[in-house]
Amino acid sequence: MIDDNVRASRQTADQRAELQISFEFFPPKTDAMEERFWDSVHKLAPLKPRFVSVTYGAGGTTRERTLRMVASIKNQTGVDAAAHLTCVGASRDEVDAVVRGYQAAGINRIVALRGDPPEGVGQPFTPHPQGYQNAADLVGGLRRLADFDISVSAYPEKHPQSATWAEEIDNLKRKIDAGADRAITQMFFSNGDYLRYLERARAAGITAPIVPGIQPIHNFKQIASFAGRCGTAIPAWLAERFDGLDEEPETHALVASAVAAEQVTELLDEGVTEFHIYTHNRSPLALALGRILGRRPE
Numbered sequence: 405m406i407d408d409n410v411r412a413s414r415q416t417a418d419q420r421a422e423l424q425i426s427f428e429f430f431p432p433k434t435d436a437m438e439e440r441f442w443d444s445v446h447k448l449a450p451l452k453p454r455f456v457s458v459t460y461g462a463g464g465t466t467r468e469r470t471l472r473m474v475a476s477i478k479n480q481t482g483v484d485a486a487a488h489l490t491c492v493g494a495s496r497d498e499v500d501a502v503v504r505g506y507q508a509a510g511i512n513r514i515v516a517l518r519g520d521p522p523e524g525v526g527q528p529f530t531p532h533p534q535g536y537q538n539a540a541d542l543v544g545g546l547r548r549l550a551d552f553d554i555s556v557s558a559y560p561e562k563h564p565q566s567a568t569w570a571e572e573i574d575n576l577k578r579k580i581d582a583g584a585d586r587a588i589t590q591m592f593f594s595n596g597d598y599l600r601y602l603e604r605a606r607a608a609g610i611t612a613p614i615v616p617g618i619q620p621i622h623n624f625k626q627i628a629s630f631a632g633r634c635g636t637a638i639p640a641w642l643a644e645r646f647d648g649l650d651e652e653p654e655t656h657a658l659v660a661s662a663v664a665a666e667q668v669t670e671l672l673d674e675g676v677t678e679f680h681i682y683t684h685n686r687s688p689l690a691l692a693l694g695r696i697l698g699r700r701p702e
């Protein structure tokens with residue numbers, strides 16, 4: 405049994421003071437989805453995240469909605485908002501025009517990504533003939549345009565297109581050397597993968613923060629299918645925990661909360677002080693995680 409002293413030591417006062425969280429949303433497509441988006445934003449903003457971010461459809465499919473949501477979050481809640489941006493399927497001039505739109509709306513944080521071709525992540529990536537070649541090239545372009553706070557992606561299980569770990573880590577290093585301030589990881593469910601990734605990155609001389617992206621499991625089937633598409637493994641123990649819970653929403657939610665709590669508690673034990681939470685525009689599990697991380701609404 406863990407006594408209270410051990411439990412308290414899991415999050416030291418210093419760690420609590422240093423702790424930062426951020427939340428990720430996607431731009432809603434319908435009025436009903438927009439209602440849920442704002443409900444979640446208004447419930448999570450009082451936890452004082454470092455920033456919240458809004459994703460961007462590869463190829464610019466959500467360009468206007470991403471801009472509108474990011475600008476409105478900042479105006480309505482005062483929380484700093486980051487706009488995601490992809491460079492796939494667009495010329496440099498087109499991408500730079502989107503960036504100027506972000507600047508004009510007072511947005512100073514960008515999550516800079518390559519994005520996937522419309523056929524999916526498994527298909528080979530061909531840059532636009534006049535476009536940025538990859539995320540590292542995009543980061544360099546952003547740095548030339550303005551003094552943005554820039555986040556990039558990292559993949560604790562390797563990006564499906566990185567043939568080796570050396571390629572994976574070299575790519576992250578190129579993005580940081582081009583001027584990114586931090587990396588945020590793809591979701592992962594085995595903390596060992598993240599910790600080994602950190603070791604590899606540090607051994608390669610990367611000192612920038614590599615923030616774990618935590619995916620609370622709102623719906624196991626959906627998350628497992630999404631994980632399959634982006635190269636995240638679902639460990640057998642995790643599938644077993646959710647087995648048979650499709651029609652048991654209350655038990656599913658309790659298991660999901662326990663799984664997410666275990667994941668962040670272990671990472672806290674490892675000294676992690678910053679977390680990025682994928683919300684899928686839902687607040688309950690993200691709020692629970694905020695509490696576990698010691699955040700109360702202000």
Ligand code: FAD
Pocket residue numbers: 458459460461462488489490515516517518519520525537538539540556557558563564565566567571572575579588589590591617
């Ligand atoms: P990059 O870092 O450019 O790399 C992708 C792959 O290409 C790597 O394997 C790399 O090694 C390889 N590579 C790079 N340059 C070269 C080169 N010159 N030669 C050979 N290989 C090379 N997608 C969206 O569409 N919208 C979003 O809003 C979005 N947000 C995300 C947020 C986070 C935190 C993460 C982790 C992912 C997000 N994605 C998003 C998904 C992302 O777009 C995909 O994973 C995409 O496949 C890769 O983008 P990247 O920026 O990681 O690419």
